[in-house]
Amino acid sequence: IAGITQAPTSQILAAGRRMTLRCTQDMRHNAMYWYRQDLGLGLRLIHYSNTAGTTGKGEVPDGYSVSRANTDDFPLTLASAVPSQTSVYFCASSEGRGYTFGSGTRLTVV
Amino acid sequence: LAKTTQPISMDSYEGQEVNITCSHNNIATNDYITWYQQFPSQGPRFIIQGYKTKVTNEVASLFIPADRKSSTLSLPRVSLSDTAVYYCLVGNYNQGGKLIFGQGTELSVKP
Numbered sequence: 001i002a003g004i005t006q007a008p009t010s011q012i013l014a015a016g017r018r019m020t021l022r023c024t025q026d027m028r029h030n031a032m033y034w035y036r037q038d039l040g041l042g043l044r045l046i047h048y049s050n051t052a053g054t055t056g057k058g059e060v061p062d063g064y065s066v067s068r069a070n071t072d073d074f075p076l077t078l079a080s081a082v083p084s085q086t087s088v089y090f091c092a093s094s095e096g097r098g099y100t101f102g103s104g105t106r107l108t109v110v
Numbered sequence: 111l112a113k114t115t116q117p118i119s120m121d122s123y124e125g126q127e128v129n130i131t132c133s134h135n136n137i138a139t140n141d142y143i144t145w146y147q148q149f150p151s152q153g154p155r156f157i158i159q160g161y162k163t164k165v166t167n168e169v170a171s172l173f174i175p176a177d178r179k180s181s182t183l184s185l186p187r188v189s190l191s192d193t194a195v196y197y198c199l200v201g202n203y204n205q206g207g208k209l210i211f212g213q214g215t216e217l218s219v220k221p
Contacts, residue, residue: 004153031203042197043154045210059210099154099203100156103151104152
């Protein structure tokens with residue numbers, strides 16, 4: 001089934017640890033995005049990539065980094081996790097008409 | 111980037127038609143209006159998109175007045191399974207594509 005695969009589904013992480021959230025799409029969409037969703041705050045854009053080899057900052061980029069080595073993969077890295085990064089993370093892709101979202105990664109930083 | 115305003119929550123009963131209105135006063139000429147549906151523990155799902163007048167698909171209708179400063183998502187004869195959060199997004203996915211989600215409207219359908 002075409003779409004976006006995110007891994008892991010959930011994770012409990014100790015503060016200070018490094019973590020990479022994986023996102024892979026099989027639709028050959030040029031644009032990809034990372035959002036975080038927190039209760040009462042809706043979906044907020046962390047980073048985006050309009051095409052392979054390029055990335056940009058969204059609303060809440062601090063503490064996160066991304067890379068886009070190829071069209072299909074868009075990993076999100078937390079270099080040193082903090083409790084405020086506890087959230088549900090969604091990866092999305094787009095080819096000009098709308099977003100396709102993954103099923104999310106629930107991350108708890110303790 | 112166009113800012114959107116929607117009601118925080120709405121209640122309805124099964125079988126009723128539900129209309130959710132979104133205000134977007136600073137919509138740009140080349141912006142499209144897109145609505146998404148999100149169930150708990152899932153990512154948002156594309157419902158419908160339009161530019162002007164009326165668009166209809168198998169799930170919903172989207173009404174956009176001539177000035178395009180607002181839009182209305184219409185869900186015909188809702189069922190319990192339509193209970194979800196609905197987001198209105200305004201922008202152009204071909205121009206950087208970084209659209210900002212608003213708070214969304216939490217629709218609760220009761221039996």
